[in-house]
Amino acid sequence: MPDGKFLGRYFQAVLDKLNADALHYNRELPHHGLAGAENEQAIGDVIRNFLPRKFGVEVNALVIDRHGTVSKQSDIVIYDDERFPKYFRKVFPVELVYCVVEVKTVLTSQQANEALDNLRALNKLDFRPLLTNFWQTRTKEQKLLHYPPLNVVFAYETDTSCFETFARWFPFQFLGEGLRAEYLEIRSFLACALNQGIIDMSSTDGYVRRWLAEAEDSRKAQSLPTRAYDQDVFVDPAKSLFLFLEHLWTRLSTHPLHPGFDIRSYLNEELGKVIQVTDERVYLQNSNRSG
Numbered sequence: 001m002p003d004g005k006f007l008g009r010y011f012q013a014v015l016d017k018l019n020a021d022a023l024h025y026n027r028e029l030p031h032h033g034l035a036g037a038e039n040e041q042a043i044g045d046v047i048r049n050f051l052p053r054k055f056g057v058e059v060n061a062l063v064i065d066r067h068g069t070v071s072k073q074s075d076i077v078i079y080d081d082e083r084f085p086k087y088f089r090k091v092f093p094v095e096l097v098y099c100v101v102e103v104k105t106v107l108t109s110q111q112a113n114e115a116l117d118n119l120r121a122l123n124k125l126d127f128r129p130l131l132t133n134f135w136q137t138r139t140k141e142q143k144l145l146h147y148p149p150l151n152v153v154f155a156y157e158t159d160t161s162c163f164e165t166f167a168r169w170f171p172f173q174f175l176g177e178g179l180r181a182e183y184l185e186i187r188s189f190l191a192c193a194l195n196q197g198i199i200d201m202s203s204t205d206g207y208v209r210r211w212l213a214e215a216e217d218s219r220k221a222q223s224l225p226t227r228a229y230d231q232d233v234f235v236d237p238a239k240s241l242f243l244f245l246e247h248l249w250t251r252l253s254t255h256p257l258h259p260g261f262d263i264r265s266y267l268n269e270e271l272g273k274v275i276q277v278t279d280e281r282v283y284l285q286n287s288n289r290s291g
Helices: 006-028 032-050 109-123 133-142 163-168 217-222 237-253 280-290
Strands: 055-064 074-080 091-093 097-107 150-158 188-193 197-202 208-212 224-228 231-235
Touching: 006 032, 032 055, 032 074, 032 097, 032 150, 032 237, 055 097, 097 109, 097 237, 109 150, 150 237, 163 197, 163 208, 163 224, 188 237, 197 237, 217 237, 231 237
Parallel strands: 055 091, 097 150, 150 188
Antiparallel strands: 055 074, 074 097, 188 197, 197 208, 224 231
């Protein structure tokens, strides 16, 4: 028989494992930084298992642009795994990055500001790929787009029991900082706290969308209390996790990266200089000498 509650039970199971991992790390590891790193790994595993394989997920990595500018260390980088050159390892060209996630165990106002500062460093990178003449022409003809990385903040919980306070930590003005009118630069932002809900905003329409993950009566036992608009509300953290992953997937699936990106744009002049040998006799002579 069809199971109408399958997804609910599935995300509760995912949440239970996530919470179990986080609780274990927070209790067993003596250093707060180590516990935080393991919590980043835990939610990174959830995201990796949820997304299609084309999206690579790396924990604790850097993002760079072709000018040599480097982001601050990113908790989670989601990238194009089909085109990423593996020898880069923990360093990701921004042209191949779909999303960067800042992870907080207990989100405070100060930590929200720190997360936004890290994302500001990311947004300063030149995300526009250097295109050959062929791709410049094709881009104009086919109106190809390329978006900067999606900005995301994920928190296991907040130190506030008020949804409105959580929402005010992420003002819409953040998306407009540093935007240049001469470029089509569409920025998007997503925040989630399991004991609150999610915030979703994009520079395309100027709207901020907020979802409070209110618990159904049957799930009050698994819920967490908060307050929203002068009302006491019970939040279902499994629903918060589902909303977060669903919105993340939707954003990523509609997030274009330019097909004309060429890793050679990252080569310096020394590595970029080559000599094409057109005289076959020269090749044969050199081969005979080396033999």
